[in-house]
Amino acid sequence: MRIRTVKAIYPRWNRPLSDAWQSHFWQIVVVVTTECGRTGYGYGGGGEPAVQVVNSHLSRFLTGRTLEGVDDIRAAWQALYRASLPYGRGGLAMMALSGVDLALWDLLGRARNQPVCELLGGGREPGVRAYASGLAFETYRDMGFEAVKVFHHWREPADYDRTEVLIARAREVMGTEALVMLDCYMSWNAETAVEMRKRLAPYNVYWFEDILTPDHKRELAKLKPQLAPVLSAGGEHEFTLDGYRALAKANSLDIWQPDVTWCGGLTGALDILALAKNSGIPVCLHRGGEPWGLHLIAGSDCLALAELVGPDRQDGTVQVWEGFPRLTDGRLHIADRPGFGVEPDPALPA
Numbered sequence: 001m002r003i004r005t006v007k008a009i010y011p012r013w014n015r016p017l018s019d020a021w022q023s024h025f026w027q028i029v030v031v032v033t034t035e036c037g038r039t040g041y042g043y044g045g046g047g048e049p050a051v052q053v054v055n056s057h058l059s060r061f062l063t064g065r066t067l068e069g070v071d072d073i074r075a076a077w078q079a080l081y082r083a084s085l086p087y088g089r090g091g092l093a094m095m096a097l098s099g100v101d102l103a104l105w106d107l108l109g110r111a112r113n114q115p116v117c118e119l120l121g122g123g124r125e126p127g128v129r130a131y132a133s134g135l136a137f138e139t140y141r142d143m144g145f146e147a148v149k150v151f152h153h154w155r156e157p158a159d160y161d162r163t164e165v166l167i168a169r170a171r172e173v174m175g176t177e178a179l180v181m182l183d184c185y186m187s188w189n190a191e192t193a194v195e196m197r198k199r200l201a202p203y204n205v206y207w208f209e210d211i212l213t214p215d216h217k218r219e220l221a222k223l224k225p226q227l228a229p230v231l232s233a234g235g236e237h238e239f240t241l242d243g244y245r246a247l248a249k250a251n252s253l254d255i256w257q258p259d260v261t262w263c264g265g266l267t268g269a270l271d272i273l274a275l276a277k278n279s280g281i282p283v284c285l286h287r288g289g290e291p292w293g294l295h296l297i298a299g300s301d302c303l304a305l306a307e308l309v310g311p312d313r314q315d316g317t318v319q320v321w322e323g324f325p326r327l328t329d330g331r332l333h334i335a336d337r338p339g340f341g342v343e344p345d346p347a348l349p350a
């Protein structure tokens with residue numbers, strides 16, 4: 001099949017405007033059409049700048065290109081990577097490229113009438129255990145979750161006590177068997193991390209996430225053994241195989257967390273997974289409970305633990321897409337539909 005058009009759209013997100021980057025550069029939808037009348041849908045990051053990257057630059061390298069198999073997607077990825085290299089390689093441009101890549105995988109799945117996880121050699125059964133990221137522990141427990149990730153942002157020494165109260169409550173509500181993780185979104189330093197490790201020892205926290213910034217790889221490597229048995233997780237701010245090579249070389253994390261809609265799409269994520277396997281490092285996808293991550297989990301040897309951010313509230317994601325996987329008994333099941341199995345809401349402005 002030959003590609004006819006590639007178009008990115010920025011949905012009108014109902015996020016309150018704040019200083020946080022997500023309220024400016026959140027997820028984009030990419031639509032690819034073919035001359036034979038097929039359509040593929042992808043999901044990337046980067047907001048309006050990423051829409052600009054796709055519509056005014058990347059799209060021209062895809063129009064007229066033929067797509068028959070995975071090798072053609074890889075070739076397209078390389079063409080887009082090279083074209084955007086001077087301003088890209090990571091950040092908003094790679095978030096844009098990720099959306100395009102996922103639309104191509106969706107297109108291939110639809111053309112072959114196969115879910116993407118099957119294109120990857122995986123199956124759809126059984127369901128993948130999900131974890132909820134947020135603070136509404138009672139609601140998550142009642143929804144059937146058996147794993148939770150607590151968000152916290154360090155500001156002042158009183159946060160030691162506040163965080164301990166929060167983690168103690170998560171453990172109490174979720175029960176002794178549940179997985180409890182803690183994401184401090186790069187707000188700690190080494191001293192804070194070691195003290196938190198000590199304070200939170202009674203609560204059996206599975207991992208600390210995003211402890212330092214991605215540019216503190218050496219410091220993270222030094223810190224990691226001091227936090228054991230708590231694992232050090234991160235990687236959502238890292239892009240492509242090259243970014244993860246640097247992580248591997250520094251040996252700075254116990255668990256890698258690429259985001260398939262940011263790190264270079266499924267093509268980029270597969271390269272990262274191969275490196276992870278070689279390096280003996282487990283991968284637990286960032287936002288892996290959304291269809292794009294879930295298909296990769298089902299079709300690979302990623303940790304079968306799928307993140308749903310704020311599943312108790314409506315951030316707009318599910319209104320933008322129809323056909324999200326259903327949560328049953330804390331597990332997510334991939335639907336028997338081709339591609340990633342989702343369609344944008346018809347009300348999405350074209």
Ligand SMILES: [Mg+2]
Pocket residue numbers: 183185209210236
């Ligand atoms: Mg995180």
